[in-house]
Amino acid sequence: MGTDHVGLLKRRALLSASAGAAMLGLVRPSPLQASPSHRIVVAPGQAPLTGPRRRATDVWAYGGSVPGPTLRVRQGEPVSIVVENKLDQDTTIHWHGIRLPIAMDGVPGISQPPIPPGGSFVYEFTPPDAGTFWYHPHANTLQQLGRGLAGALIVEERSPVPVDRELLWTIMDWRLRPDGQIAGGFGNRMEAAMSGRIGNTVTINGVVPTDEPVRAGERVRIRLINAALARIMALRFEGHRPVVVAIDGQPCDPHEPKDGRLLLGPAMRIDIVLDMQGQAGRRYGVIDDYDEDLEYSLVQLAYDTAPPLRSHPLDAPVRLPRNPVPEPDLASAERRELVLQGGMMGGGGMMGMGGMEMGRAAWAINGMSMTGDGHAGMDPLATFELGRSYVLGLRNDTAWSHPVHLHGHSFRVLSRNGAPVPFNQWADTVFVEPKETVDVAFVADNPGDWMVHCHVTDHQTAGLMAVLRVGKPGKG
Secondary structure, eight states, X not given: OOHHHHOOOOOOOOOSSOHHHHHHSOBOOOGGGOOSEEEEEEEEEEEOTTOTTSOOEEEEXXXXXXXXXXEEEETTSOEEEEEEEOSSSOBOOEEETOOOOGGGSOOBTTXXXXXOTTOEEEXXXXXXXXXXXXXXXXXXXXXXXXXXXXXXXEEEOSSOOOBSEEEEEEEEEEOBOTTSSBOOOTTOHHHHTXXXXXXXXXXXXXXXXXXXXXXXXXXXXXXEEEOOSSOOEEEEETTOOOEEEXXXXXXXXXXXXXXXXXXXXXXXXXXXEEEOOSOTTOXXXXXXXXXXXXXXXXXXXXXXXXXXXXXXXOOSOOOOOOOOOOOXXXXXXXXXXXXXXXXXXXXXXXXXGGGOOBTTBOEEETTBOOOTTOOTTOOOSEEEOTTOEEEEEEXXXXXXXXXXXXXXXXXXXXXXXXXXXXXOOEESEEEEOTTOEEEEEEEOXXXXXXXXXXXXXXXXXXXXXXXXXXXXXXXX
């Protein structure tokens, strides 16, 4: 992939302890990093997306940085986050993947009034699940996320896996002009009906490229977050064998990914454990080859010349403790179908409800289009009985891939085109390929009107979104 498509890349390692201490023995994320109270200011800012020698890029930022500050909190303990809006437009924050009360979900008009310019809102919730989550706007999402508003939310396990170091890679995708500033054109109708707004610059933790320093023999946990608007990634670690230990924050059976590739659609997260078994002094690429014609190196694992930390891989378990997500009763579960429709098709037509053009809408779920980011008066597409188990059949009748996100719940991924999904995988955002049907199951135990939508943000804002009601109106 050429530099005009890739742009400048870098990572910033976020360590659970200093690198020197990590080399001395196993470390665990310190609970002292956690705080029950946080304050986030949403405001214009600048970030060195194109390097320190060029003019900084004008962005919108949480807490003055891109991505925003990493919030580390404790599982099962109350959290309070004050959000102050210093933009010239409304905003909210959605705590992506957290099973929280509907009033804290951050969807304007559905769960809360938007935060106006100069206003503030206090988000209070108790995260029931440990894992890797993130936060982003749910108001004017296409532009606000595309200008930098994203951050990681880490809920610490009570018993994390033993590793030497922990890294966090928040991967973002930018469309920059030659002068390094963010290009306009958000909401382009053609892009909205196809793959969405793909950028020409990819960053890790908001900075320009560098090697990721590693040492032979160490074991590293890497938390991967795809915070892009539309870029789908398939990451391959050359010369290494990553072990997946969690998907969307939910622990799974530890396993090596199929063909060694980690598929990350927008909003998806994967936690891996990586034993550094490369040769001292060598570099190994982390390659994104989702699109074979646009393959590029995301970052290099750069081994130092020090002797290996240990001669053999660490003999310690990597299985994470299970979260208290309720197990659906598949024997009694009721089945519902969500059919994804629309988009630009092979014949060049824009398909919508009944095969007709839909004006601003380019997509639909079960023939219904909801555009934008959520607003008052959105009727539910379906209603679910509180406490009952359900199987959702997600059928993609379009020519494009869709990472489908359900608010307020985590679900078990059961099958793809009828073939069982192995390794006990749970998620809140599931990738659905063109013409594929994915069955997921969940317990509708969280009352409220919850959004379900594609997390290719152009697709969401152009109609691929709906409300699923859990419980009776007024109970959420």
